[in-house]
Amino acid sequence: MDTRSPAIANYWICRTCGANRAPAATAPEDCPVCEDDRQWVPPGGHRWATREQLAAEGLHTVLRPVEESVLGIGVEPGLGVGHRGVLVRTREGNLLWDPPGFLDRDAVAEVGRLGGVTTVASSHPHMYGAAVEWADLFGAEIALPGADAHWLQRPSDRVRTWGGRDRPLPGVTLVQTGGHFPGSAVLHLDRGVLFTGDTIMVTPGGHHVTFLYSAPNRLPLPERLVRRVVAAVDDLDFDRIHGGWWEPSVTGGAKELLARDAERYIRFLTGALPSYD
Numbered sequence: 638m639d640t641r642s643p644a645i646a647n648y649w650i651c652r653t654c655g656a657n658r659a660p661a662a663t664a665p666e667d668c669p670v671c672e673d674d675r676q677w678v679p680p681g682g683h684r685w686a687t688r689e690q691l692a693a694e695g696l697h698t699v700l701r702p703v704e705e706s707v708l709g710i711g712v713e714p715g716l717g718v719g720h721r722g723v724l725v726r727t728r729e730g731n732l733l734w735d736p737p738g739f740l741d742r743d744a745v746a747e748v749g750r751l752g753g754v755t756t757v758a759s760s761h762p763h764m765y766g767a768a769v770e771w772a773d774l775f776g777a778e779i780a781l782p783g784a785d786a787h788w789l790q791r792p793s794d795r796v797r798t799w800g801g802r803d804r805p806l807p808g809v810t811l812v813q814t815g816g817h818f819p820g821s822a823v824l825h826l827d828r829g830v831l832f833t834g835d836t837i838m839v840t841p842g843g844h845h846v847t848f849l850y851s852a853p854n855r856l857p858l859p860e861r862l863v864r865r866v867v868a869a870v871d872d873l874d875f876d877r878i879h880g881g882w883w884e885p886s887v888t889g890g891a892k893e894l895l896a897r898d899a900e901r902y903i904r905f906l907t908g909a910l911p912s913y914d
Contacts, residue, residue: 655717
């Protein structure tokens with residue numbers, strides 16, 4: 638593929654959640670992700686636009702480093718849940734994590750210059766984004782937890798399902814934690830970093846983490862699922878956590894903070910803290 642002139646499809650994008658649908662003459666009439674109780678449908682109904690329409694409106698990718706050998710890929714103005722993805726570079730290939738729903742020639746050209754994409758993976762269905770388009774452009778696989786693969790709205794024969802843990806590249810591990818969705822996952826780098834989407838949410842200031850079943854609908858995550866998330870990463874070494882957005886991040890002591898804040902969260906759930914009586 639000539640990354641200087643990529644043949645990017647004119648697929649459909651849900652403005653509300655960022656989900657993708659295959660190119661078609663008319664807009665989809667529904668969006669299962671938005672209709673789920675973890676998301677929301679605008680009062681005026683579903684809002685879909687083609688990739689070319691959004692580009693004409695001024696949407697563009699933003700690329701900047703997040704960590705050594707990790708390139709952040711975002712979209713401005715914001716789209717869907719407003720998240721940014723990351724391209725993790727290794728000697729054996731590159732993994733694209735949590736891709737936004739929109740991409741353009743500049744992003745594809747830069748990713749191509751950096752070696753392309755071997756595997757596309759995501760923390761959960763709200764961040765599947767343009768997984769299929771990236772995979773088609775670079776001949777990559779799409780690694781999705783089997784529990785959530787049915788949420789991918791643009792069918793693809795590039796999907797490979799996994800469960801529990803998966804190691805698509807050296808130094809890179811996908812961990813199914815559950816929580817927000819049954820297949821919710823985190824990305825662990827052997828050098829001590831977790832990328833969590835909103836499976837583990839970093840709060841403003843980067844001094845705490847928290848958990849939610851639904852962020853827009855302000856629904857908490859039950860205690861048993863919080864404990865499942867923490868247990869799933871307990872044997873991993875990490876001192877930094879990057880959520881699904883450019884900021885904030887936990888820049889040190891992340892594993893201890895996660896354990897401490899999980900207990901703090903559970904105390905609030907059970908009414909043990911604070912006391913206003």
